[in-house]
Amino acid sequence: MSVSVPDTASKPHKGFRLDLKTAGPLLALILLIILGYSLNPLFLGEGNVTNLLTRSAFIGIIAVGATFVITAGGIDLSVGSMAAFIAGMMIIIMNAAVDSMGASIWTVLLGIGCSLILGIGAGFINGFLTTKGKIEAFIVTLGTMGIYRSLITYFADGGTLSLNRGAREIYRPVYYDSFIGLPYPVWVFIIVALLGWVLMNRTAFGRYCMAIGSNEQVARYSAIKVDRVRTLTYILQGLCVSLATIIYVPRLGSASSATGVLWELEAIAAVIIGGTMLKGGYGRIGGTVIGALILTAIGNILNLTDIISNYLNGAVQGVIIVAAVYLQRGSFRTGRRAKKAE
Amino acid sequence: MSMKALTLALAATTALAGAAVAQDQIRIGVSIPAATHGWAGGLNWHAQEAEKRLEAAHDNIEITLVTADSPGDQASDIEDLISVQQIHALVVLPFESDPLVEPVRQAKESGAFITVVDRGLPDASIQDVYVAGNNTELGSVSAEYFKTRLGDGDNIVILRGIPTVIDTERFDAFMAGIEGSGINVLDDEFANWNRDDGFEVMQDFLSRFPDIDGVWAQDDDIAMGVVEAVRQAGREDEMFIVGGAGMKDVIKGIMDGDTLIPVDVLYPPAMIATAMDVTVANFTSNGPVQGEYILGAPLVTQENAAQFYFPDSPF
Numbered sequence: 122m123s124v125s126v127p128d129t130a131s132k133p134h135k136g137f138r139l140d141l142k143t144a145g146p147l148l149a150l151i152l153l154i155i156l157g158y159s160l161n162p163l164f165l166g167e168g169n170v171t172n173l174l175t176r177s178a179f180i181g182i183i184a185v186g187a188t189f190v191i192t193a194g195g196i197d198l199s200v201g202s203m204a205a206f207i208a209g210m211m212i213i214i215m216n217a218a219v220d221s222m223g224a225s226i227w228t229v230l231l232g233i234g235c236s237l238i239l240g241i242g243a244g245f246i247n248g249f250l251t252t253k254g255k256i257e258a259f260i261v262t263l264g265t266m267g268i269y270r271s272l273i274t275y276f277a278d279g280g281t282l283s284l285n286r287g288a289r290e291i292y293r294p295v296y297y298d299s300f301i302g303l304p305y306p307v308w309v310f311i312i313v314a315l316l317g318w319v320l321m322n323r324t325a326f327g328r329y330c331m332a333i334g335s336n337e338q339v340a341r342y343s344a345i346k347v348d349r350v351r352t353l354t355y356i357l358q359g360l361c362v363s364l365a366t367i368i369y370v371p372r373l374g375s376a377s378s379a380t381g382v383l384w385e386l387e388a389i390a391a392v393i394i395g396g397t398m399l400k401g402g403y404g405r406i407g408g409t410v411i412g413a414l415i416l417t418a419i420g421n422i423l424n425l426t427d428i429i430s431n432y433l434n435g436a437v438q439g440v441i442i443v444a445a446v447y448l449q450r451g452s453f454r455t456g457r458r459a460k461k462a463e
Numbered sequence: 464m465s466m467k468a469l470t471l472a473l474a475a476t477t478a479l480a481g482a483a484v485a486q487d488q489i490r491i492g493v494s495i496p497a498a499t500h501g502w503a504g505g506l507n508w509h510a511q512e513a514e515k516r517l518e519a520a521h522d523n524i525e526i527t528l529v530t531a532d533s534p535g536d537q538a539s540d541i542e543d544l545i546s547v548q549q550i551h552a553l554v555v556l557p558f559e560s561d562p563l564v565e566p567v568r569q570a571k572e573s574g575a576f577i578t579v580v581d582r583g584l585p586d587a588s589i590q591d592v593y594v595a596g597n598n599t600e601l602g603s604v605s606a607e608y609f610k611t612r613l614g615d616g617d618n619i620v621i622l623r624g625i626p627t628v629i630d631t632e633r634f635d636a637f638m639a640g641i642e643g644s645g646i647n648v649l650d651d652e653f654a655n656w657n658r659d660d661g662f663e664v665m666q667d668f669l670s671r672f673p674d675i676d677g678v679w680a681q682d683d684d685i686a687m688g689v690v691e692a693v694r695q696a697g698r699e700d701e702m703f704i705v706g707g708a709g710m711k712d713v714i715k716g717i718m719d720g721d722t723l724i725p726v727d728v729l730y731p732p733a734m735i736a737t738a739m740d741v742t743v744a745n746f747t748s749n750g751p752v753q754g755e756y757i758l759g760a761p762l763v764t765q766e767n768a769a770q771f772y773f774p775d776s777p778f
Contacts, residue, residue, distance in 0.1 A: 161671065168669075168696075172667070274498055278508065278777035279498025279503065279505075279507045280498070280508070281658075281778070373662060375658065377500070377504075377658075379499070379500045379656075379684075424663070
């Protein structure tokens with residue numbers, strides 16, 4: 122216990138160096154944009170920028186939730202399966218509602234309501250099992266990941282669940298229509314990110330998350346209700362997954378066992394690229410947003426050019442992700458931090 | 464894992480009891496990949512339908528259907544079928560060809576009749592029957608259709624599947640088919656046999672190329688994503704899309720005269736039922752069945768679509 126005291130004591134000093142940490146991911150994004158533009162000027166075309174922002178909304182919204190979970194020292198591997206499961210449930214419920222009372226705006230609102238309840242509920246289960254069940258978050262969420270993935274496969278009969286055509290026409294604008302030039306998903310992403318930033322940096326809850334992530338015992342002795350805060354981070358994560366699902370379903374109007382595969386890894390990657398520590402204790406919502414944009418931009422750039430063999434797409438992605446994180450934790454920085462920790 | 468052990472133990476007891484009661488029962492094991500994507504979902508559904516139908520038709524046929532999540536899993540499944548169920552015949556759609564050679568060879572050595580489906584084993588001497596769709600033909604039939612619709616100077620884009628032999632065979636055959644026609648392939652990208660990837664790759668193609676006359680998606684799941692991207696861009700009237708496999712939504716659209724996806728090329732998950740029929744015929748028919756059954760990849764058009772439409776299938 123005594124070893125950890127200097128660690129918390131050094132925390133306030135880190136605050137003054139924030140600008141360096143902020144610059145890293147942003148620099149990586151700017152370099153990526155320059156690369157994209159030089160490979161194909163269409164990269165910065167209006168249509169492509171809108172596509173890119175809309176696409177990054179799913180991973181981005183989920184990653185905002187993941188920032189809280191990871192900052193508080195947890196991890197959630199179930200988000201991709203959870204998104205697929207919630208999407209499937211929404212479609213089943215909305216189809217049933219259309220059969221019994223016809224398609225209307227209420228069908229869609231019912232679907233959205235169920236999605237929120239399911240998301241919060243699923244997050245609570247993860248949080249409850251982790252805190253009260255005292256099972257490692259990795260194991261709990263690995264378990265729920267498998268459960269949700271099988272459930273969607275089961276309910277879809279191994280195939281694809283499709284939303285009723287009538288309900289689809291009503292719901293479709295939520296993904297495809299715009300407000301002041303930006304599609305609705307982008308607005309949802311912006312609002313979630315802003316709320317997340319306030320929650321992380323301007324409230325006691327955010328400070329509790331960081332305190333628990335950097336040292337759970339000290340946080341407990343400081344009268345922080347560790348279990349409650351932890352559970353809340355998972356509920357927040359569930360809520361974010363449900364919001365992402367609400368804007369995902371109108372895109373293709375379908376869900377299958379292939380929906381949301383590997384989203385958990387993309388969300389975690391976005392969080393880490395953004396400067397949040399995987400071991401917890403320090404979280405940056407702004408960085409997470411940039412991380413999500415970087416991840417989406419890589420795929421987009423690869424589609425816009427044919428100078429790189431298709432077979433190497435994964436390799437390019439890997440190199441850029443590692444390089445982005447290196448920019449923010451360059452050797453000069455780790456060297457100094459290592460000395461301080463000693 | 465303990466669940467699996469438990470089911471195994473249960474299966475063992477039932478199998479032993481079964482064996483004791485009726486010695487002349489023909490036990491057939493069917494090992495296929497789990498329903499992890501649309502096509503495999505259809506495969507599972509058709510396998511279950513065939514199981515019900517064959518067991519109802521023949522009193523002495525007993526079919527055990529097992530699904531695997533990985534090649535390793537499937538190898539264990541096959542070992543269990545041999546040692547626990549003591550099968551007389553094995554119908555297997557290998558997850559991957561190479562890792563499953565030895566497990567299937569063991570089944571062969573135990574005296575079982577072997578039917579291999581879709582993905583062939585590198586050592587063809589193991590199998591008694593081989594049933595497969597025709598990826599090369601899928602590519603060339605698609606190419607023929609493109610040649611009827613497009614000509615010199617027309618532009619197309621191609622969305623490929625997952626980098627595998629299946630995808631390469633389709634792609635190479637298509638490229639050979641359109642060679643010399645003057646049809647210009649703007650670019651090809653992998654869309655992983657997945658709707659979301661199909662949507663995103665097509666969005667990028669649409670922002671990159673102002674003039675696209677046709678899209679070869681070579682898979683119906685990808686095609687469904689492509690359709691949404693084309694609708695979003697409002698360019699439905701400029702191009703047509705051709706998928707592949709025979710998904711019921713696509714077949715239904717073709718029956719109704721959809722112009723965006725006017726045709727489909729068949730690569731039916733129902734081939735597992737064909738394989739099971741042939742295997743049962745080996746025990747019930749007086750005709751010889753050994754050999755290779757390569758199913759055609761016919762062009763599904765509005766005229767013939769009804770015969771390929773299975774409204775109850777999940778795919």
